[in-house]
Amino acid sequence: MVGHQRLPGINNPTSGSISVTSAKQEQEKSSVCLRTSRISSCLHFRPVVGLSALCSVLLLACVALSVLYYNESDRRPAWTSLLFEYQNMSESCLTLTTANSHLRGENEMLKQQISWLDEQTKLLNRTSAKLMSVNLALSAESAELTEQSVNLTSTNLELTQENERLVQQRSEQEEEKLNMSQTIKHLVDSSAQREEEVRRLSEMNGLLSNELFELKEKNKELLETNNKFQGEVKNLSEQVGALLMDDCEEVRKHNMQLQERVAKLQEQQQNLSSTLMKERQEAAEREDGSRNKLHRVMADMQSVKEAFHSLDLYCPVLNHKTKERVCKKCPNSWRLFENKCYYFSTRVLTWSSSRAWCQTQGGDLLVVDSEPEQSFVFESSQAVEQSGSRLWIGMTDAEVEGEWMWVDGSSLASREQYWLSRPGTGAEPDDWKLDDPLGEDCGHIDSSETALQSWLDGSCKTPYRWICEKTV
Structure with a gap:
């Protein structure tokens, strides 16, 4: 009778216990890992824990097969097949052990990466502290700038009053x-x-x-x-x-x-x-x-x-x-059209300030008398466009809402009109009150529109460029 071949796991009963112990240690490590605060790093240990658990189950199966082998030694054909299965399972276990060692190497690499991430976190914390101090300094500087802005606003108001006085003096x-x-x-x-x-x-x-x-x-x-x-x-x-x-x-x-x-x-x-x-x-x-x-x-x-x-x-x-002698028909920076001189500003003022400036030059805001004059001022406005496409002209309904008058005292109803009309949004003037509760009581030209549809009403307090005219 041929002697029984002892299985490695059976001949060395401690190997099963060692594998079980290692599996328990892996489970304890995984449980400890799950209890740590870094959940993202623990997720990397889950494949290792799973493989360790699988190896433990296989080793337990080998021990159980060894016990059955001793109890039923007479049934050799069944044990022969079980022996082959055991060998196959041993090879699988060796493969899993190799994979486990690879996973341990990856685990070490992940630990190094976690250490590096900890250092980066500390660096980020220091950087955050520096940024907080810089933020505090910027907040203080912002408060100073706000105070300076208030001072500049008051200075601007004084300069505006001085400018109005100088305009009156001029x-x-x-x-x-x-x-x-x-x-x-x-x-x-x-x-x-x-x-x-x-x-x-x-x-x-x-x-x-x-x-x-x-x-x-x-x-x-x-x-x-x-x-x-x-x-x-x-x-x-x-x-x-x-x-x-x-x-x-x-x-x-x-x-x-x-x-x-x-x-x-x-x-x-x-x-x-x-x-x-x-x-x-x-x-x-x-x-x-x-x-x-x-x-x-x-x-x-x-x-x-x-x-x-x-x-x-x-x-x-x-x-x-x-x-x-030959006298100049128009001063410098003024343009001649028919028998009038026209000035197209590059700066911006309110409607009343624009009119005061024109009056200091011996003229007034533009009064449109004909279609050729409208085309001329529209094209000239486009030619000198610098600070926006809108320019004040000399019409207003500030006295009676809806009754538009020119600055020369004539009614707009008796002249040709070139109000803007957009499809779906209605026609001008619309007396829009969202920007200014007092409404829109002064007229201006928008040179971004078409020549014969370019008039709009606007708030008299809004600063636009302007057009002056005076007789040659």
């Missing part, structure tokens, strides 16, 4: 300039008369100078006459002294005559002095009057020079021989 200066322009023609016409008057006054000044010289000569003669009278008085006094010794009565009579003559001479001298003083005073007054007239004429000539300077700026001389 309007007054432009009005004065307009009045000055109106006087240029009068000054040019009176320039020849002023020159003639200057010449005549110069001649009069020469005559007065000659007359003053004659008065000085006459004054000199009167002084010489006075000196002669003083000499005669002295001689008479000496004669009186000599005659006193001869005849007192005759001396008294002669003295009385002499005194009367001296009194007359003194009276005559006094009259001559007063006459000389009057003539001097009159000459001085005439000289002051001539000097004042001369100063006035010089001031007028200076005004005429300034007027001619302004005239040269607006009406330069083309031919210096013939003195021919």
